[in-house]
Amino acid sequence: MRDQPADQAKQLRADAATRRPGGRTARTAEAVLDATITELGAVGYAALRIETVAERAGVNRATIYRRWGDKPSLVAAAFTARQAEVSPPADTGDLYEDLLSFLREVRRGFDSPWITALIKETGPRTADDDGLRQALDKIWPARFHLSREIFVRAVERGDLPAGVDPDFLVQATAGPLYFRWLMLGHPLTDDFLRHTAALVIAGARRS
Template identity: 35%
Template sequence: MTGQRTAPETDLPTPPLAPGTRRPGGRTARTRAAVRDAVLNGLVEHGYPALTVEYVAEHSGIHKTTLYRRWGNLEGLLVDALDLAGEDTWTPPDTGSLEGDLRALAHTTASSFEDPAAAAAPTAFIAAAFQSERAAEALNAFYAKRFDRCEAIVARAVSRNELDRHTDAGALIRAVVSPLFLRLFITREPVDGTLADQSADAALAAARAGVFNTPTESA
């Protein structure tokens, strides 16, 4: 799931959408994007506890009354900002092999957090999820969409006879990125290309051993 402050780009059902989360184009889309940017900047600058509707109004150019009417409250703004980020066109890597795809995915995840400026917004969103139930639901929905898109990696591998057709795609993809997120957000350790390859290779070995196969009914 650049120099812009955007929601997580790494490698995700959507929770019930709050008012203001419609997807028309034109002026409404521009308004929504301006509000999204203000929310992200506010999270980066002040964190979720200090973010206010007044801040979003000032930095988006949208009157506070309009924000309350369309988004309801600060959590509604936060949910919509992450929901909008999930409407991007990101697709998982396609290198021609399962090993290459998993390694590329791991490298993409790791590199997304190398630049402190680029990582500030997604990191702030993850922190907000620990303080707001609706933010946690929105973050879960964002990554659920990302993992759904990554199912294509496993489908291609099955078609190439690289994996058993009973492989749980979601479990495999989560196994690739989980060690990276552990270091990034729990133990606060650095991640690099070597760790990315290690995470991908460990998940690949487990998949080939059938660790992620879903149970099959007996005949």
């Protein structure tokens, strides 16, 4: 059976490659993805229109449909192109430091208007948000697949017991940041990140 998250991660890296300097095709892709990011930050996902993105990028909308197919795929590609990491997260050899690096990456994401727009529009899965969910379903599984390597490595080093669930631990690590920032409106301080990392490690070692 194919490892779908791994395949998605490979696709993310391939899409991110469109940001590299190259010929006209690469420049056109970069212009479109930049325009998508700008539109997301300005109007959010629901109000984003491919026609507006095409106009902002200076291309024909048929070019966008031909390359990306639909809005969810376009948004997923734009998200990927703006990510600093599309490879496994930092490996310091220390679980606590690895988690702090991961948490800082999550915090940096909240400073981006376009990521904020996506998060604030996300709610319970319903038929009305199929498009947004399609975009997120292209983004998060691959990102989680990369982030879970923090805990996989920790198990291999003997820092965590073999029975821990890496996917659950990724959610347990990032979840408090989303709640504190989105629901409570509180700042994500360095102390909060340190306490979160320490708590997750302590809990994982007792599991």
